[in-house]
Amino acid sequence: MPEGPSIILMKENLQQFAGQKVTEASGNAKFEKEPFVGQTLLEIRTFGKQTYLVFEKAAIRIHLLMFGSYSIDEQTKPDKSLRLALVFSTHGMYFYTCSVKPVDLEYLSAIDWEADVMSDLWSPEKAEKKLKSNPEMMVCDALMDQDIFSGVGNIIKNEVLFRTGIQPESITGHLPAKKRKELIKEARNYSYDFLDWKRDFTLKKHWLVHTKKTCPICGQKLIKKQTGKGKRRSFYCEKDQKRY
Template structure:
């Protein structure tokens, strides 16, 4: 599933169509979205792993799910998986193998924009309050909770926890205040590093623990384990990540 940084990069690619009128609509979601033909795309917004195409009378939510993708050129080999294609005067956008649906303005206004780790509205103090209300939650689950850290996925979770030296199975309530703050701050910091590396096509070269074999600090084997209530895979070093 794409994490927040690639979704923000997608937004930056699509933003150039803001202010343009939709000339044609195609794809298997056409029944639900056909009403936007002839309407002007006002804005492209993101929240965590979701993208929103904002029109005057309709808003389209796009979630790439596990294997979704987008393109500014038509991929005829994937025509059977096309969920939505929009044509504008200056170009086109295509979304494949994803979830596309219309959402009303109330849905957008109901989102906690301060929980998006890549948003200018991000509020770390609000994240800290939510974490303190969940003292028995493991750090690995906390970072993946989209109500607290919208946009954080398994890569960010693993790499951020390694950077701050926290074992993924540590309970949030056991973290010293300085470590709790460090985890919150690193969720955002690593997200922006992720975005830069993804854009430069060097993301995998910068992984320290995610699908790695040896710890870059001590040289010991990186452990791989399903952790937390979500049973998502964690990669960690037992020497350099403390279980509090």
């Protein structure tokens, strides 16, 4: 599943369509697309792993899920995979194998934009308050909770926990205040490092533990284990990551 930084890159690639009017709309997503024909794409907003195409009368929410993708200018996958195609005066955007849903403009005002780790509105204070209100949650689950750290995915989770020296099955309520603040800070820091490396096509070269076998600090074999309620893959070092 694409994580927040990859969605930021998608937004940047789609930005060329802002201010343009839709001339055609199609795809097998189950909603009426005709009302969007003739509407102008006012802006593109992102919230974690979600993208919102904001029009004059409504918005369209795009979530790429596990295997979603998109293309610009031409349809690159078969019709059965095409959830939405929006054609403008000279170019088009195409979304495949993803969740596409129209939402009212009022829906946007209800989103907690301060929970997005890559947003200018990001509030570390609010994230800390949410962590404190969930003292029994495993840290691996907390980092993946989109209401707390919107945009964080499994790669960011594993790398942030290694950077901060926290074992993924640690309990949030057991973290010392200093370590809790460090976790929150690194969730944002690593997301921006991820974005820079993704732009340079060097992301995987910078992974320290994700999908790796040995610890880059001590050389000990890393633990690979499904952790938390979500049973997502965690890679961690028993020596260099403390369980709180």
